[in-house]
Amino acid sequence: MASPLLFLFFLLSSIPGGAPDLVSDRAALLAFRSSVGPVVLPWNDSMTPCSWLGVACDAGRVTVLRLPAVGLMGQIPAGTVGNLTALRTLSLRYNALSGGLPADLAKCSQLRNLYLQRNRFSGEIPAFLFSLQNLVRLNLAGNDFSGGISPDFNNLTRLATLYLENNQLLGEIPELNLPSLSQFNVSFNQLNGSIPSKLRKMPAEAFLKTGLCGGPLGPCPGEISPSPAAEVPAGVEAEAKHDKKKLSGGAIAGIAIGAAAGVLIILILVVLLCRKRSSRAGKTRTLEAAVEAGGKPLEVTAAGRDKGAGEGGNGNGTGSHAAAAKGEAAGKKLVFFGSGARPFDLEDLLRASAEVLGKGTFGTAYKAVLEMGTAVAVKRLKDVNLPEKEFREKIEAVGAMDHPNLVPLRAYYYSKEEKLIVYDYMPMGSLSALLHGNRGSGRTPLDWETRSSIALAAARGIEYIHSTGPSASHGNIKSSNILLTKSYEARVSDHGLAHLVGPTLTTTRIAGYRAPEVTDAQKVSQKADVYSFGVLLLELLTGKAPAQAFLNDEGVDLPRWVQSVVREEWTSEVFDLELLRYQNAEEQMVQLLQLAIDCAAQYPDKRPTISEVVVRIEEIRHSSIQAVDRGQSINDGNDQS
Numbered sequence: 001m002a003s004p005l006l007f008l009f010f011l012l013s014s015i016p017g018g019a020p021d022l023v024s025d026r027a028a029l030l031a032f033r034s035s036v037g038p039v040v041l042p043w044n045d046s047m048t049p050c051s052w053l054g055v056a057c058d059a060g061r062v063t064v065l066r067l068p069a070v071g072l073m074g075q076i077p078a079g080t081v082g083n084l085t086a087l088r089t090l091s092l093r094y095n096a097l098s099g100g101l102p103a104d105l106a107k108c109s110q111l112r113n114l115y116l117q118r119n120r121f122s123g124e125i126p127a128f129l130f131s132l133q134n135l136v137r138l139n140l141a142g143n144d145f146s147g148g149i150s151p152d153f154n155n156l157t158r159l160a161t162l163y164l165e166n167n168q169l170l171g172e173i174p175e176l177n178l179p180s181l182s183q184f185n186v187s188f189n190q191l192n193g194s195i196p197s198k199l200r201k202m203p204a205e206a207f208l209k210t211g212l213c214g215g216p217l218g219p220c221p222g223e224i225s226p227s228p229a230a231e232v233p234a235g236v237e238a239e240a241k242h243d244k245k246k247l248s249g250g251a252i253a254g255i256a257i258g259a260a261a262g263v264l265i266i267l268i269l270v271v272l273l274c275r276k277r278s279s280r281a282g283k284t285r286t287l288e289a290a291v292e293a294g295g296k297p298l299e300v301t302a303a304g305r306d307k308g309a310g311e312g313g314n315g316n317g318t319g320s321h322a323a324a325a326k327g328e329a330a331g332k333k334l335v336f337f338g339s340g341a342r343p344f345d346l347e348d349l350l351r352a353s354a355e356v357l358g359k360g361t362f363g364t365a366y367k368a369v370l371e372m373g374t375a376v377a378v379k380r381l382k383d384v385n386l387p388e389k390e391f392r393e394k395i396e397a398v399g400a401m402d403h404p405n406l407v408p409l410r411a412y413y414y415s416k417e418e419k420l421i422v423y424d425y426m427p428m429g430s431l432s433a434l435l436h437g438n439r440g441s442g443r444t445p446l447d448w449e450t451r452s453s454i455a456l457a458a459a460r461g462i463e464y465i466h467s468t469g470p471s472a473s474h475g476n477i478k479s480s481n482i483l484l485t486k487s488y489e490a491r492v493s494d495h496g497l498a499h500l501v502g503p504t505l506t507t508t509r510i511a512g513y514r515a516p517e518v519t520d521a522q523k524v525s526q527k528a529d530v531y532s533f534g535v536l537l538l539e540l541l542t543g544k545a546p547a548q549a550f551l552n553d554e555g556v557d558l559p560r561w562v563q564s565v566v567r568e569e570w571t572s573e574v575f576d577l578e579l580l581r582y583q584n585a586e587e588q589m590v591q592l593l594q595l596a597i598d599c600a601a602q603y604p605d606k607r608p609t610i611s612e613v614v615v616r617i618e619e620i621r622h623s624s625i626q627a628v629d630r631g632q633s634i635n636d637g638n639d640q641s
């Protein structure tokens with residue numbers, strides 16, 4: 001309807017008045033501030049706009065403007081945000097902006113993300129939005145938009161998110177054919193009629209409190225209910241659609257195949273269940289048997305057994321140094337760290353019921369449950385070629401490390417043939433398993449709070465390791481070395497082990513996490529740890545494993561992949577879908593992403609120290625608490641009016 005006008009507008013606006021640049025962007029931002037945020041925006045006029053709160057630039061233009069919940073108020077005039085023609089992300093959510101959207105926003109043809117939820121915008125959803133062909137995320141929820149939902153939404157072929165809930169929209173939803181659409185909500189509008197077919201796969205919660213019918217809301221009046229089809233295997237459903245009236249030969253064959261498939265599935269389930277049960281029965285074997293089942297049997301010397309068992313009650317609790325010093329003379333036995341009683345001896349450990357936890361870089365790890373019920377993690381080290389004295393010195397140093405974010409090393413066993421180390425058992429397993437295991441089958445998604453607290457705890461653990469000496473490093477930071485307690489507190493494990501193993505191990509073992517400058521796995525600097533930690537942060541934010549197949553196919557690593565996506569300003573595209581449910585944390589997620597990219601900088605000098613990283617994560621987490629508070633108070637304001 002307004003398209004001739006719009007056309008005229010395009011003609012006028014394309015008349016050159018000097019090519020847009022940072023100077024004109026700056027003028028546009030200042031005009032924006034004086035009209036809707038004169039008091040609330042603390043922008044320093046004598047600095048580049050790219051340093052202003054909520055503003056980000058690329059190639060000399062403003063590309064991002066994010067001002068969520070800062071108290072903007074009033075109508076946005078033309079000649080302000082509409083002049084920021086290189087804009088890719090505009091987030092003005094949770095403010096008190098009102099009136100219509102400025103029509104010159106149509107000039108921002110690069111816009112990918114438009115977050116305007118929770119304001120007081122009104123009028124029809126403006127037609128110029130449908131010319132913004134690059135839009136991926138559009139959130140207009142919680143405003144006063146009225147009128148119908150235009151079929152022109154079909155122009156936005158890249159749209160993945162369309163949130164329109166809590167407005168005053170009327171009438172029927174047109175047939176929308178948007179292949180990428182995955183997040184959709186029109187709840188709390190005065191819509192009526194039948195949900196169009198392409199949207200029927202959306203959950204009922206996408207259509208709450210409307211007058212709609214069909215799909216997840218149950219059949220419309222007079223609509224044939226899709227009743228028996230739901231009971232029939234999928235293959236038959238397609239057949240049934242072809243010929244509803246009579247069962248064709250094809251349909252009968254379909255049913256037969258479907259039934260056969262059903263029987264097969266049941267059979268497979270039975271077999272799987274039996275397997276599971278038998279493997280559970282297998283868990284009752286002892287550590288010694290578990291090790292032997294893995295190949296090379298444990299070679300624990302007879303001396304070790306006798307002495308170990310014999311000295312158990314000898315009150316040999318004078319501390320690890322004494323025990324270690326005695327080590328060579330006293331024969332082979334479990335050496336405990338710290339003072340206090342020896343809670344168990346080697347014989348107890350070998351008799352403990354055990355299962356394999358995983359094969360790691362430095363050897364296989366087992367969970368062993370001792371007779372008194374205590375669980376410990378035992379690691380059987382491989383490729384240790386250090387002389388005994390040196391080994392004992394180094395492992396003593398590891399055992400002396402004490403920090404709430406490190407997995408404590410409790411004891412070790414050294415003989416020429418075997419090196420065992422005993423840790424506290426961490427019941428929730430590794431971050432790697434938590435992030436990448438069991439996706440889509442009813443696992444609890446990891447929320448922002450948990451992920452950011454894991455990031456902070458891991459950073460603190462590494463900070464402690466680095467504080468023990470200028471050249472002290474972990475050497476093998478990765479998500480499978482971040483273990484979790486019952487309450488999901490993160491602890492760093494495997495610290496110090498990189499210095500115990502021989503140089504035979506190649507550096508490919510930390511592929512994906514390894515800093516580009518690292519050539520010798522035994523000489524990993526603190527800055528290289530920071531790089532690995534940056535990759536770990538990216539993993540937490542994207543949910544992608546650094547060695548994931550698709551990355552390797554493209555021949556890039558996780559940091560480069562993230563950088564390429566972020567450079568395109570598809571910032572919210574990089575995040576784990578599980579995290580996108582927590583939209584009010586997005587600013588903080590972006591900040592943590594920036595920190596991750598800084599950590600994974602190519603040149604070591606450009607990377608922050610781990611102490612700086614800790615401070616920045618603390619700040620980000622702090623601001624996320626504030627953002628929630630602010631969002632809340634603005635909500636309250638909206639509810640009152």
Ligand SMILES: *[C@@H]1O[C@H](CO)[C@@H](O)[C@H](O)[C@H]1NC(C)=O
Pocket residue numbers: 044045046047
């Ligand atoms: C603005 O920036 C200038 C230059 O960096 C600085 O000297 C000045 O104190 C700043 N003004 C305010 C109000 O922060």
Ligand SMILES: *[C@@H]1O[C@H](CO)[C@@H](O)[C@H](O)[C@H]1NC(C)=O
Pocket residue numbers: 017024027028031079080083
């Ligand atoms: C926005 O752009 C128009 C056309 O180029 C120009 O006339 C206007 O002054 C600009 N607005 C601001 C605030 O610079």
Ligand SMILES: *[C@@H]1O[C@H](CO)[C@@H](O)[C@H](O)[C@H]1NC(C)=O
Pocket residue numbers: 003127128130131152155
């Ligand atoms: C939507 O796309 C069609 C075909 O590409 C075009 O004719 C129409 O003008 C577009 N609508 C808007 C509002 O840009």
Ligand SMILES: *[C@@H]1O[C@H](CO)[C@@H](O)[C@H](O)[C@H]1NC(C)=O
Pocket residue numbers: 170171172192193194
């Ligand atoms: C939807 O509501 C409008 C009035 O708001 C009415 O004119 C129209 O007939 C309704 N359509 C259906 C399918 O109920």
Ligand SMILES: *[C@@H]1O[C@H](CO)[C@@H](O)[C@H](O)[C@H]1NC(C)=O
Pocket residue numbers: 165166184185186187188203205206207208
């Ligand atoms: C849609 O929005 C409503 C209201 O905010 C909310 O209750 C509902 O859970 C949302 N549904 C989906 C699928 O996001």
